[in-house]
Amino acid sequence: MLQELSVKNFAIISSLQLEFQMGMTVLTGETGAGKSIIIDAMGLLTGGRGSSDYIRQGASKCTLEGLFTMPKSQELVKLLEELGIETDDESIVIQRDISTSGKNVCRVNGRIINIANLRKVGEFLVDIHGQNEHQELMQSEKHLGMLDDFGGKELLKIKEQYEGIYAEYRMIEGKVRNRQKNEKEFAQRMDMLQFQSDEIAAAELVLGEEEQLIEERNKLGNFQKIADALAASYEAVNGDGDSSLDKIGYAMNELLSIEMLDPEYKAISEAVQNSYYLLQEASGDLSRHIDSLELDENRLNEVENRLELIRQMRRKYGDSIDSILAYSQEITQELADADFLEGRTGELETLLVEKKNQVIEAGLKLREIRKKIAKKLEKNILKELKELYMERTVFDIRFTALPDGQFTEDGLDQVEFYITTNPGEPLKPLVRVASGGELSRVMLALKTIFSKSQGITSIVFDEVDTGVSGRVAQAIADKIYQISENSQVLCITHLPQVAAVADYQYFIEKEIIGERTETKVRKLNQEERVAEIARMLSGSEITKLTIEHAKELLNMAGNERNGHLS
Template sequence: MLQQLSVKNFAIISSLELEFQKGMTVLTGETGAGKSIIIDAVGLLTGGRGSSDFIRQGASKCTLEGLFALPEHPELAVLLDEQGIDQEENVLILQRDIFTSGKNICRVNGRIITIAMLRKIGEFLVDIHGQNEHQELMNSERHLGMLDDFGDNELHKIKLTYTTAYQEYRQLEKKVRNLQNNEKAFAQRIDMLQFQSNEIAEAKLQLGEEEALIDERNKLANFQKIADALAGSYEAINSEESSSLDNIAYAMNELATIEMLDPDYQSISETVQNGYYQLQEASADLARHLGQLELDENRLDEVENRLELIRQLKRKYGESVAAVLSYYEEITEELAENGLLDGKADELEQILVEKQQQVEKIGNQLSAIRKKAAATLEKSILDELKGLYMERTLFEVRFLEQPEVVLTEDGLDKVEFYITTNPGEPLKPLVKVASGGELSRVMLALKTIFSKTQGITSIVFDEVDTGVSGRVAQAIADKIYQISSESQVLCITHLPQVAAVADYQYFISKEIIADRTETRVIMLSGEERTKEIARMLAGSEITPLTMEHAKELLNMAQKEKR
């Protein structure tokens, strides 16, 4: 349920804040005052298509914000959880900013989401119906979806089963057709992947191998330089003629005789001692490395060849050994998958035929359940139309015959609504025979039925009562009020009968402030509401008689509601 709406710099609205209650609320006022602008704001707030044209002249952006009571709907709860949207306080605060640059920023409970996600969430909150909704009835392609919306859990469950099976069938069909149409290209790719896989596998690459080989190559390439440096260093330290260690040992012993005489002498003596022992260690390391030093002239060629192989593989398959190995895993997986398909086109075609038969079987089950739902929908619509003074109407959900079975995403059926409002006349497609006023009533009948099953918390009617008057207008008023017992209803109307049955009434007007047009909204009650009903009855001139008529209309509405 929509509890609060805040609008800033939207069309001719500079700033507006409204509160809404349960039940039925009507918005009335002169044509062009901005009633539909408020409904447009609700539509955009719940994910409708918007543009910078909605921004008030001179502003850099418009801001729409709405506070909704959180509906108890499992699918919505899952959707909000997936988006990380907090649900602890059982409210949803939707906000949408539209900038002159065309950028949109959408938030739900402070979390930024996409417009597409806002639209998904909005579908659980508000259902907006305007005069253009009649066009939905006039599009026979939508009739099957309306029937499915009316269906019970059994229908929804079997339709989900069908949809899953149909998608699997289409995926398999695509794979088979690709295999049939591209057998040569498929075979060439498999050969290429097999060659690449073998080439990488035979190389037996190891992570870190290239770095180790480069280090080894550097040592092998500089063997003589390393040998000379090691030998020269060892000779300098351990020369028989002038051993550096012997000389340092002599100095160390001499300093040891005087180190107790002065702290400085002791420091120098310790430094020389440390140097002596470090040189002893270095001498031992030099001797060990010299003993291990051995030139393998063939090993350098082996290392160079191995590095060249790695370089070639990197040039073909990746920038590093790790990238080459990653690519190897990818093509191995693809080969494993395609290995199941290779040479099995006939087998797959047979599986496809079996899958098609399975989909047809589920589709026939769906059709049978749909026909039961259609019979119930027909009866429900006729019952609702009786209350709208269309008691002689005949209505039928007709399943159209098709020359052959055609699998579609929605099943095997093609459905169209047929109607006749004149006794003795044959039923004809609704899209060809219904007038504007009749369409309004058929749509209202559908919405009365659906409001009990869809669980939408707020329903908006934007002048759906256009083209009717008299007792039909009163019947429509009663029907809209009936819907408000199941869902909150916001309704724009020019009919006094509809306005009179509402629980709350807002009056929308325009005024000029500082040479700018502003939309003004006030809640009507008491005498003010009576005057507005009288204006809707009589037009510009309100007489005592029209005031009495307005009071009578309001009193009758209250009695009827009680």
């Protein structure tokens, strides 16, 4: 429900903040006082078309803000998640700014969204009905959904079974179409993948191979440099004549003869000994490497050729041997899947025909239960219309099979409401019924039935009672109140009967402040409600009789409410 509404610099409203409660609230006042401006503000908050014309003269922008109770709707929760809007599961705050430049900024819980998405969110929060507006009930494409909502659990299970079979049909159909579509391109791709798979397999790549080959190439390419360095080093360390090893050995022997004379001599002697043995070990290593050196020019060519092959494979299939092998696994799997699907094409086409037959069979069951529920809904609507003094109305829910045996996720049929309010006249689509008092009563009858199932938290009636009076006016008042037992109802009315049954009443009036016109809204207490309803009964002149009549209407409404509660 709508908890709070804040309006700034909107039309002839400079600043206004209203709080609303659950139940039925009426907005009354003189013609032209600005009652519909409040409804316009709610419409803009829920995605209505806005323009700079709404901005109060002299202001740079208008700001609208509404605080709504979070409806218990999983569809809304999913939508908010998709839009990246966080919620505390208790409330939703919507803000909309319209500037003189024409720029619209819409926010839901602080997150900026576009108007199209604001409209999607708003559909879960407010349902506005005006005298000449065609809202959800007046859109034929919504009639099937309303029938299903009325069907409840009795219909839900069969509908879910149909939807499951239909989803399987679409999945198989997609596979068949993908296989049949662009067969030439598919074959060309398979040929290309097979060539790539064969080429990678022929290369016999091994993880870590490239690094080892580069190391080997460096050795083979620098053979002479390595041989010369090893030979010179060995000659210096342990060559014939005056070698480094001989000199250090001489020094070691000399120091051994005096190391017992001083601890420092002993330390020096040990250091020289260590150096001697290390150098002796290095001499052995040098000798071994020199003996193992062998120049294989053919091997160098082999390594170079192998590295070039790896470079070409990296250029085609990946930046490393690891990624090339991963790609090979990927295309091998795709080739295997293609072979599998190719063998199943005929099988899939047969399965598609079988699944289509299952869809039709399930659709016929769905049609049967829907027609059963439609009869029940027709009776309920006629009952409501009778209470609104339209007892001669004929209401019919018509099923039209989709052409050429087609079907959709909703079933095999289109559903539309037909009506005639005049005996002897042919039934016509509800969406083509002329607006006026009769249309208002038809809409109220439908809304009374559907208000429970639609789950919309706030329903707004903008002068839907125009053109009626007397007992019809009282019947309309009772219907609106019945709707408010399931949803919050905000109603602009000129009928005292409707105003009297409301739980709350706000009075809207114009004031001249600083030579400028402003709309003001105030909540009426019981005494003020009597005076306002008396004005609605008699016009500008309020008499003792109209005061008594107003009190009587309020007392009757109170008794009616107590009757509903009991």
